[in-house]
Amino acid sequence: MNHNMQSWRVHLPALASFVLxxxxxxxxxxxxxxxxxxxxxxxxxxxxxxxxxxxPATTPCFYGAFAFLAxxxxxxxxxxxxxxxxxxEQQKYLVWFLVAGNLFAWTNAISQIVRFYLAAPGEGVNCSxxxxxxxxxTPCFYGASLFLLSLAVAFLAFRFAEKTQ
Numbered sequence: 001m002n003h004n005m006q007s008w009r010v011h012l013p014a015l016a017s018f019v020l021x022x023x024x025x026x027x028x029x030x031x032x033x034x035x036x037x038x039x040x041x042x043x044x045x046x047x048x049x050x051x052x053x054x055x056p057a058t059t060p061c062f063y064g065a066f067a068f069l070a071x072x073x074x075x076x077x078x079x080x081x082x083x084x085x086x087x088x089e090q091q092k093y094l095v096w097f098l099v100a101g102n103l104f105a106w107t108n109a110i111s112q113i114v115r116f117y118l119a120a121p122g123e124g125v126n127c128s129x130x131x132x133x134x135x136x137x138t139p140c141f142y143g144a145s146l147f148l149l150s151l152a153v154a155f156l157a158f159r160f161a162e163k164t165q
Contacts, residue, residue, distance in 0.1 A: 015153050019146065022066040028065050049153070053128060060105075061143065067097075086155050088162060099151060112135055112141070
């Protein structure tokens with residue numbers, strides 16, 4: 001195996017972990033902001049209706065944050081596994097997990113984009129209940145984009161690992 005292929009095989013799993021780490025930080029910061037806003041405007045832990053903003057635990061971002069965290073932890077376990085065969089197998093499963101995460105994230109992002117363009121001017125809101133002026137500059141769109149990037153990098157890591165068996 002040439003040196004460049006070996007280098008990619010080693011660095012791509014670390015890059016996948018880094019992208020998933022960024023997604024985890026972004027998603028949990030967004031979730032924290034949603035909870036802070038919700039509580040500031042009178043929401044409480046067990047109040048799921050009748051508030052100005054939706055309860056953050058009922059939003060896709062909340063579940064996306066857990067998906068990013070799970071993917072990040074999984075990628076670290078793969079990164080530090082010494083068994084190459086198990087590493088390749090787990091990398092394949094991580095790719096499938098990220099495919100599912102992308103389906104979830106992009107379904108929500110596209111739904112938000114469609115709702116934005118169907119809403120009356122000035123009435124478009126994201127899933128956190130916040131008014132938006134551009135559906136492509138929302139946490140939902142950014143999170144979906146980070147999920148897509150993590151899938152692309154994890155897939156490349158899997159393909160390079162597969163070529164070196």
